[in-house]
Amino acid sequence: xxxxxxxxxxxxxxxxxxxxxxxxxxxxxxxxxxxxxxxxxxxxxxxxxxxxxxxxxxxxxxxxxxxxxxxxxxxxxxxxxxxxxxxxxxxxxxxxxxxxxxxxxxxxxxxxxxxxxxxxxxxxxxxxxxxxxxxxxxxxxxxxxxxxxxxxxxxxxxxxxxxxxxxxxxxxxxxxxxxxxxxxxxxxxxxxxxxxxxxxxxxxxxxxxxxxxxxxxxxxxxxxxxxxxxxxxxxxxxxxxxxxxxxxxxxxxxxxxxxxxxxxxxxxxx
Amino acid sequence: xxxxxxxxxxxxxxxxxxxxxxxxxxxxxxxxxxxxxxxxxxxxxxxxxxxxxxxxxxxxxxxxxxxxxxxxxxxxxxxxxxxxxxxxxxxxxxxxxxx
Numbered sequence: 001x002x003x004x005x006x007x008x009x010x011x012x013x014x015x016x017x018x019x020x021x022x023x024x025x026x027x028x029x030x031x032x033x034x035x036x037x038x039x040x041x042x043x044x045x046x047x048x049x050x051x052x053x054x055x056x057x058x059x060x061x062x063x064x065x066x067x068x069x070x071x072x073x074x075x076x077x078x079x080x081x082x083x084x085x086x087x088x089x090x091x092x093x094x095x096x097x098x099x100x101x102x103x104x105x106x107x108x109x110x111x112x113x114x115x116x117x118x119x120x121x122x123x124x125x126x127x128x129x130x131x132x133x134x135x136x137x138x139x140x141x142x143x144x145x146x147x148x149x150x151x152x153x154x155x156x157x158x159x160x161x162x163x164x165x166x167x168x169x170x171x172x173x174x175x176x177x178x179x180x181x182x183x184x185x186x187x188x189x190x191x192x193x194x195x196x197x198x199x200x201x202x203x204x205x206x207x208x209x210x211x212x213x214x215x216x217x218x219x220x221x222x223x224x225x226x227x228x229x230x231x232x233x234x235x236x237x238x239x240x241x242x243x244x245x246x247x248x249x250x251x252x253x254x255x256x257x258x259x260x261x262x263x264x265x266x267x268x269x270x
Numbered sequence: 271x272x273x274x275x276x277x278x279x280x281x282x283x284x285x286x287x288x289x290x291x292x293x294x295x296x297x298x299x300x301x302x303x304x305x306x307x308x309x310x311x312x313x314x315x316x317x318x319x320x321x322x323x324x325x326x327x328x329x330x331x332x333x334x335x336x337x338x339x340x341x342x343x344x345x346x347x348x349x350x351x352x353x354x355x356x357x358x359x360x361x362x363x364x365x366x367x368x369x
Contacts, residue, residue, distance in 0.1 A: 026287070027286065030289055030290035069305075069309070084350065107285050163341075164343065171347040
């Protein structure tokens with residue numbers, strides 16, 4: 001086959017086009033503040049890596065990389081991030097002094113060492129896989145897995161089952177305290193009433209005003225003060241409470257206007 | 271094309287994985303860095319498979335993927351368990367076994 005552009009193969013195009021993208025993906029993964037951005041950088045890298053596998057005559061690994069790594073493992077990461085809290089971003093405080101500088105130095109040293117060790121590691125021309133994969137890539141891999149590598153393959157089956165069981169045992173939540181049922185709950189309420197005089201009945205409703213009856217609106221006591229128990233505590237800590245004065249003010253204003261008109265009528269008649 | 275470039279790319283990715291593991295304190299991101307290191311090693315093995323004309327490298331990469339899947343499942347379950355009791359996914363918080 002003659003090439004249109006000499007010395008440029010599809011493999012080279014795939015490599016030089018995607019290798020920078022892969023390095024950028026890895027950099028995003030390492031340096032992004034938010035964990036979700038890290039996961040997306042890693043997904044980008046893994047899809048590019050799958051393409052590199054395809055260019056390196058490994059179509060089976062190309063598919064497995066996309067299905068297992070990008071499809072299953074990374075989605076598992078994203079699910080756990082959802083459980084653990086997306087906003088769990090790293091703090092910028094260094095717990096060990098000089099940590100980052102040292103890490104950068106170590107990384108620089110390691111990459112220089114590795115590149116110096118391997119960049120001329122392959123001196124002979126690549127043999128190519130045409131001789132090893134005469135039946136095609138996937139049948140040849142299957143032949144090897146079920147003959148020479150059959151025992152490691154069986155061991156991976158045991159490993160996967162153990163991992164699934166282990167994950168189930170670990171992720172299954174044990175209750176740390178005994179669950180409070182209705183009977184115990186009413187006992188606790190009566191005890192609180194006996195000890196501190198706390199009202200054992202239901203808590204007061206939230207306030208009902210002419211323009212607002214949301215749960216954030218506090219109820220008013222007969223003397224005009226706010227009933228603290230009428231708004232749930234999480235709302236109060238979040239500051240989602242509607243100011244009672246603002247809610248009452250329009251009603252007071254309207255009353256005052258009516259009163260003024262009424263007084264004027266009385267004066268007119270007099 | 272010179273296959274050494276693939277090995278160099280693999281070395282760079284591996285180093286970035288090491289740096290991520292050392293740098294980040296979010297346990298999930300540290301874990302992703304380990305995945306990055308495994309992927310870099312896989313790339314090197316697939317490259318060597320092509321260079322030496324033998325499928326053993328590809329099969330090794332396949333086994334690495336299987337082990338990585340098992341490892342991720344157990345590791346993430348551990349992270350979820352730790353988060354449930356300590357309300358944090360930071361590796362600095364889990365210090366009960368610290369000497």
